[in-house]
Amino acid sequence: MPTAGSNRRTGEVSIKDVAHRAGVSIGTVSNALNRPDRVSADTRSRVRAVIDELGYVRSESARQLRSGDSRMVALLVLDIGNPFFVALSRGAERAAREHELGVMMCHSAQDPDAESLYLSMFAEQRVRGVLVTPADTTGSNLLAFRRHGIPYVFVDRVVDSDDACSVSVDDVAGGELAMRHLVEAGHERVAYISGPSHLAQCTDRLVGARRAVAATGLPPEALTVLETTRLDVASGRDAGARLLGLRPRPTAVFCANDLLALGLLQAMFDAGVRVPEDLALVGYDDIEFAEAAAVPLTSVRQPAERMGATAAELLLRETEGGREHEHESVIYPPELIVRRSTLPRRE
Amino acid sequence: MPTAGSNRRTGEVSIKDVAHRAGVSIGTVSNALNRPDRVSADTRSRVRAVIDELGYVRSESARQLRSGDSRMVALLVLDIGNPFFVALSRGAERAAREHELGVMMCHSAQDPDAESLYLSMFAEQRVRGVLVTPADTTGSNLLAFRRHGIPYVFVDRVVDSDDACSVSVDDVAGGELAMRHLVEAGHERVAYISGPSHLAQCTDRLVGARRAVAATGLPPEALTVLETTRLDVASGRDAGARLLGLRPRPTAVFCANDLLALGLLQAMFDAGVRVPEDLALVGYDDIEFAEAAAVPLTSVRQPAERMGATAAELLLRETEGGREHEHESVIYPPELIVRRSTLPRRE
DNA sequence: TCGCTTGAATGAAACGTTTCATTTCAATCG
DNA sequence: CGATTGAAATGAAACGTTTCATTCAAGCGA
Incomplete structure (x- = not known):
């Protein structure tokens, strides 16, 4: 007592x-x-x-109040239901642990307002820094956050390096890689299933896809774009239903991520559309479940875990570097993993 | 300025x-x-x-220091890579938000030491409460944590209700459900792929499986048990390799969770073993990806999101109830979702 | 006009640490 | 033996809030 x-x-x-x-x-x-x-x-x-x-x-709060520094780093991702971000968080956590820092992971659910709310929370907590996959292309949330003087690193988002450090994969190149794979296989009517257009990932991948279509000499109309509201399996199913209504129906589809692709795959299966015979399918992220899918999924791989680790390291370097820190942009190349969902068509 | x-x-x-x-x-x-x-x-x-x-x-730390109460709830799960826990966290988050509380999610990676580390961290932070999927059956970590007076709720774990509140699914019943489905279909050599035996989930499901085997009049040797070190896809692949070496080889397998089942499915595919024709397969958790798997997976469903929400609510009730709080155990029934991986065998 | 009430604002204590200048005391040195 | 050093421990200030007893001023009824 x-x-x-x-x-x-x-x-x-x-x-x-x-x-x-x-x-x-x-x-x-x-x-x-x-x-x-x-x-x-x-x-x-x-x-x-x-x-x-x-x-x-x-008491951690007393400790922090007096000593002024927190032992926490925040990680704000678009969607915790996406294994890509889970892998990313693992990398970040590992890197942070080496500096004896904890990582608190939150997800904005792709909603700019939720993002803003979390950012204020981080500011109140005086976290050491923030790793963030921004939910709005305008970047106004982060711009507002900037005045707090808390360093942040963009993850999965190329960004002007005057602003902050960033770690990303070249999404334009990734989109091009995926779509080129399809059009070079001879597909002449293709579709891109995009997530919300306010996400840079989605629009960048579209740019790459357009580029690939153009490079093959196909007219722009050869590419149909369907936009979904979310980047998850359910949205993939919806998109699948819409795809089935298109006349003429595309023979190949590139989805902005694997969750969409998995949902679309289910919709095709239910409708009796065979993959890859009737429809070729490419996803993005190469999550663990892409390989185990009903039809193993061709996908564009991003080094998720490495990205997380690199992001955390950039952040820590910034907090230690102080005044003379120079922002840095690390860009990894995407890699196409070909699996059964895009096997060559039988003629 | x-x-x-x-x-x-x-x-x-x-x-x-x-x-x-x-x-x-x-x-x-x-x-x-x-x-x-x-x-x-x-x-x-x-x-x-x-x-x-x-x-x-x-300053949140100053606020908390003075006012003495934190606005955070901790959620400590076995594995953030398991979509089951992600769904669970969504439920917890939703419920917590209604009380204007934040949830910080961490994962013990099924390691009792990591668990203990996180618990001390939570104590230092003076979190409002903890939702925890314990990583050791002994419960000694939680017992030590108890003296801090921070309330906690067990998630996905039946527990003596003198100790704390708990939310769970009856794992023995779940294991029985899964295995009964197999033996009643006529399988006479079956296997159970267990995760680490220090996890109660794994051992409970085994108990149920044994019970189902016994109920059909099969001898105990009809059931082979393979133990893996982790509950993930890679371990499932390993277990698959070991399964292939068994003579005689079982004709049906029940895996302690869907990740194991997906990994095992890949191993079977690589070895040319057909599912369900040569091997019937049942998973556990019914994660989103079970339905989208190469062979859609029969699985035991747990109401993950609801469990998370209920756990958070029990916790909040406890923090508000004060002295006269009575611990409560909510147990949901498991549900078998039958899909192609256990279609009736062609005789 | 005087006391009373009420609404608004104040000032200081307290929360539990860390940090730093200061004190204490024994050991060492010339 | 007095002076000097160094290690070990002390005491108090500070961190940024919240909270509560107090003050202040204006409005009101008698």
Whole structure:
């Protein structure tokens, strides 16, 4: 039972209780905890013992208030339901742990308002920094966040390097890679299933897709674009239904991510449309489940885990670099993984 | 530029700066923020204006230190790579948001040590409460955590209700459901692919499986148990390889979760073993990707999102209930979703 | 006009740490 | 033996809030 100096309201044990019980000053307890070398071995062990006995746990908020620095990094992603971001978070976490920092992961659900809400929360928490996949192309949320002086790194988004560091994959190149694979296989009516057009990923991949179509000499009308409201499996199913209504129906489809592609695949299966015979299909991200899909999915791979780790490292370098930090943009190349969903058509 | 009272070290704007600039006292600024009704409309708007002008953001750590209560709930799951837990977190988040609380999600990677580390972190942060899928059956981590007086709720784990609240699905029943489905279809050599045996989920489902085998009059040896070190796709592939080495080879397999089943499915595909013709396969959790798998997966469904929401609600009820709170155990029934991976065998 | 009430604002204490200048005390040196 | 050093411990200030008892001023009824 804590007695002297214990918090009457919560009944919690404070550093004061430990000091009193161990017969030393508060400062000594703090030192025993944070700079053990400044304290004699004797007192150190006595303090340790009392801490165990009383079940003392230091208050992180008091620590942070006084010392001014937080041990947390925030990771704000578009969608926690997308395994791509989960892989990314693993990388970030690993890198952060090496610097003894924790990662708190939140997801904006692709909603700019939710993003803004989370950013204010991060500011209130005075997090060490933020890794963010922005939910709006305007970037106004981040612009507003900037004044707080908390460093942030863009993830999965190419960005002007005056602004901040960034880690990304060249989405235009990725889109081109995917679509070229289709048109070079001889498809003349193709479709791109895009997520919300306010996401840069979606529009960039479209640019690449258009480029590939043009490069083959096909007219722009050869490419149909269907936009969905979300980047998930359910939206993929919806898009599939819409695709089935198109006349003439495209013979090949490129989806802005694997979740859409998996949903679309289900819709095709239900409608009796065979993949790849009747419809070739390419996804994006190469998540773990693309390979295990009903028809293993051709997909554009991004080094998700590495991206997360790199982002965290850039962030930490920035927090340590101080004034003379120079923003840096790391861009990884995308890679096409060909699987059964785009096997050569039988003529 | 903040002038009077601004923190010289960090250059941040504090409530003192706002007060000074607005020509009111600190307490008034605080009231304008937290109890707007106690402040005249006039001062209120003036304070608001100054806050915007100066870009003031209240310090969460100071707030928490003084007021003593945190606005955070922690969610500690076994594996963030498992879509089941992602769905669960969505439910928890939704419920927490209704009480204006944030959820911080961490994953123990099924490692009791990591679990213990995270728990201490939560204690230091003085989180409002913890939702936890325990990583060790002994429960010693949680027992140690108990002394901090922070309430916690077990998720996906049946537990003695003297201890804490819990939300779960009856895993023994689930295991029985899955295995009965197989043996009643006439399979006489079956296997159970278990995750680590220190996870209660894995052992409970085994108990159910054994019960189903016994109920059909088959000898216990009819059931082969393979244990894996992790509950993920890669481990499923490994288990698949081991399964292929068994003589005689089982004709039906029940996996402790869908990730294992998906991995095993890949291994079977690579080896030319047909599912369901040569091998029937049942998973657990019914994650979104089970339906989209190469062979759509029969699986035992758990109401993940609802479980998360219920857990959060139980937790909040406990924090509000105070002394007279009575622990509660909510147990949902599992549900078998039959798909192609266990279609009746052609005789 | 005087006391009373009420609404608004104030000032200071407290929350639990870290940090730093200061004190204490024993050991070492010339 | 007095002066000097160094290690160890101390005490108090500060961090940015919230909260609460207090003050202040204006409005009101008698």
